[in-house]
Amino acid sequence: EAGVTQFPSHSVIEKGQTVTLRCDPISGHDNLYWYRRVMGKEIKFLLHFVKESKQDESGMPNNRFLAERTGGTYSTLKVQPAELEDSGVYFCASSHLGQGAYEQYFGPGTRLTVT
């Protein structure tokens, strides 16, 4: 079974540009999460999808961030326009609904650098 995949693995963009990160969850996982780790700090929750619906987006930092999960499969996280403080590693995770929902399976992350 394939794990959670994320694309790209690295992205370097200039301030003011737009970047779109993609996450493909494990097949059959209805829960999908986005997290972010800013340099050396804790990993912070951004938002949670159940299928295509946003269940909890309390961690989204501002309206420059837009997450979508059309069709309830893969998800994208767009940052527009990017700022220097958006640099960090963006992790995606997925899990089953119901039993076993505790275990979130994480992807390798996308390292975003805004210069």
Added chain:
Amino acid sequence: GNSVTQMEGPVTLSEEAFLTINCTYTATGYPSLFWYVQYPGEGLQLLLKATKADDKGSNKGFEATYRKETTSFHLEKGSVQVSDSAVYFCALRGGGNKLTFGTGTQLKVEL
């Protein structure tokens, strides 16, 4: 709100040394507690978990006990190996599904 505090790294140990990484938490109710590990170039992997007070999670020689009286979930291993070199994250799951993480502790094990 919920928070997790874990010891800062990096921690450098010799192979076969005893490891302790401290983790304490603040949460309302009865959270579930986790340790995740990130090996170089890889994503986060669940190492172990405990869902109620006095539970002990264990995996790959690592252990952690859910101590409600001290709000702690310290990670221990009796004899570390070079292959244990990684970043370790303590986390909790309170209400809802989201995880709250600590800052991570980098462990380096040398021969």
